[in-house]
Amino acid sequence: MMGVPRPRIGILGDGQLGRMLTLAALPLGLDVRIVSSGSAASTCPFLGRRPPLDGDDPQQLDALARAVDVVTVESENVRLDWLEALAARVTVLPSPAAVGVAQDRVREKEALQAHGIATAQWRQVDDAPGLHGAVRDLGFPLVLKTRRFGYDGKGQRWLRAEADVAAVPESFLARGLIAEAAVPFTRELSLVCTRSGAGDVAFWPLVENVHRGGILVRTEAPARDVAPPVEAALRAAVARMLDGWSYVGTFALELFDTPTGVVANEMAPRVHNTGHWTQAGTATCQFANHVRAVAGLPIDACAEVAPTVMLNVIGGVPDARALLAIPGVSLHLYGKEPRPGRKLGHVNVLLDRAGAQGLASAGALVDTALRLAEEPGDPPT
Ligand SMILES: Nc1ncnc2c1ncn2[C@@H]1O[C@H](COP(=O)(O)OP(=O)(O)O)[C@@H](O)[C@H]1O
Ligand SMILES: [Mg+2]
Structure with a gap:
């Protein structure tokens, strides 16, 4: 019978990214199995409490390999030897080789430079x-x-x-x-894209990110005043790098904008916090494109973009009633216990609907609840 291919997908990690990948996979009729990371901050209690995977136990790896067709990750911080062992049995996307580069800041700088992308x-x-x-x-x-x-x-x-x-x-x-x-940056940017198994790469526009105490607090999409040739050159270089890895899935590159050009900071072989705005501002979000890619389905080119601001909910939950009374505002909470510095959710503000006033109100509500952790050794902000 012809129809939608329905590979069973295993997601390593039950944080908010694994949860949102699951939410994107369900409408496609895909069978998703989330593998717990063992962290107390599981965002998937609706899946029931499962013991974390012990990939050193051959029986557990075997059971997982029998239960799924494709394994993907919500974090680069996974045991590479476990991923490699899984890759001998099932399809692992993105490949363990690509995840291995992104696990190590030295190797990722070398990869970026090899593709002509400037770094610090x-x-x-x-x-x-x-x-x-x-x-x-x-x-x-x-x-x-x-x-x-x-x-x-x-x-x-x-x-x-x-x-x-x-x-x-x-x-x-x-x-x-x-x-x-230290890179003397004027602002921080990021590039999020998805590469399909067929080799198509769908790019979202460059976005502008604001951090406080090392944590992302705000993404503005699209970034203002980006020179089209700069964006085009970056896209071409990233596409070449991903082609070289036969990369499949969503990928993110964090960047610094400087008076002398764009400088890459770090990469993520996965969906990314600076792509959460795509849940509201584009037809197909970064989670949906990732799931489509790893399931062997076509991805969406993400051409149409509604200007969106994403505000991270950190440490404390804002007043949902007041937030949702603002037109064009959506709230996504991850179900985690509040703790200073912990990402608990995010708010997307569609600018054309909320207007400057609505954005300011949403920002004030989120700010009131914001609790950042005190981290000794953080850069002064
Ligand atoms: N070389 C650098 N020069 C200036 N600021 C930096 C540099 N590296 C990191 N930062 C600042 O610290 C933040 C976090 O660093 P990053 O390398 O992205 O680590 P993380 O994995 O914690 O996100 C960056 O978003 C940026 O604001
Ligand atoms: Mg970073």
């Missing part, structure tokens, strides 16, 4: 002599980041003077670091 000046730092060499080469200020497992500004230390260098703990150095020169 950087040095790999493994020990004290390496740190001193990086300081000598890059100067102050510089940011030290763990090569792996960083997110929301965690695992980062800014060094502004020799005293900061002396204060870097041995235990931090031992984690394997990258040192980056």
Whole structure:
């Protein structure tokens, strides 16, 4: 019987991204199995409490490989050996090789540069002599980041003077670091796209992102005043990089805009917080395109875009009644326990409907509930 292909999809991770991927897969009639990460912050209680996958246990990997046809991820911070073991049995998208690059800030910088995409000046730092060499080469200020497992500004230390260098703990150095020169950016941008199995790449427009304390608080789509040739060159370079990996799924690239051009910061082999606006501002959101891609279905080219502002709900939940009274505002909560600095949801504001006044009101409501975590070592904001 002809019809929609219905591969069974396993999603590694039950955070909000796994949840929103599931919500996008259900209307396509796809059978989704979310694999718990074991984190207390599961956003999928409706799936029942399941023990986290122990991929070191061959029986558990075997059971998962029998239960699904395709495995995808909501986070790059997955055990690569587990992904590789799964890839020997079922289709893993994006490929473990691409996820492996995006797990490591050194390898991702090398990949970006190999495709002609500018990055900050950087040095790999493994020990004290390496740190001193990086300081000598890059100067102050510089940011030290763990090569792996960083997110929301965690695992980062800014060094502004020799005293900061002396204060870097041995235990931090031992984690394997990258040192980056401070990029004098005027704003932060990101590029989100989806590549299909057939090799089509659908790009959303560049968006502008605002962070506080290392956490995304706001995305404006599309970004204002982007020169079309700049965007076109970036798209071409990203498409070449994804082609090289035979990448399938949604992909994001975080960027700095500087007076001398666009500089890439980091990549994500997955749906991304700066793409959440697509749930309101485009016909096919980043989650739907990801699911379509990994299921072997055609993706949508995402040409039409309604100007949208996405506001992250962090640490505290705003007044839903007041928010939803504003035209063009939608609220998406993830069902997580409030805690300072934790992403609990997001609000999308369609600008043509809400107007400047509606956006200001929504922003004020979200701001009132906002609770950011105090993180020592964050850049001053
Ligand atoms: N080299 C840099 N120069 C200036 N600011 C930076 C640099 N690297 C990171 N930042 C700031 O810190 C934020 C978080 O860093 P990022 O590398 O994106 O890590 P994370 O994985 O935590 O998102 C960035 O969005 C940016 O605001
Ligand atoms: Mg980032």
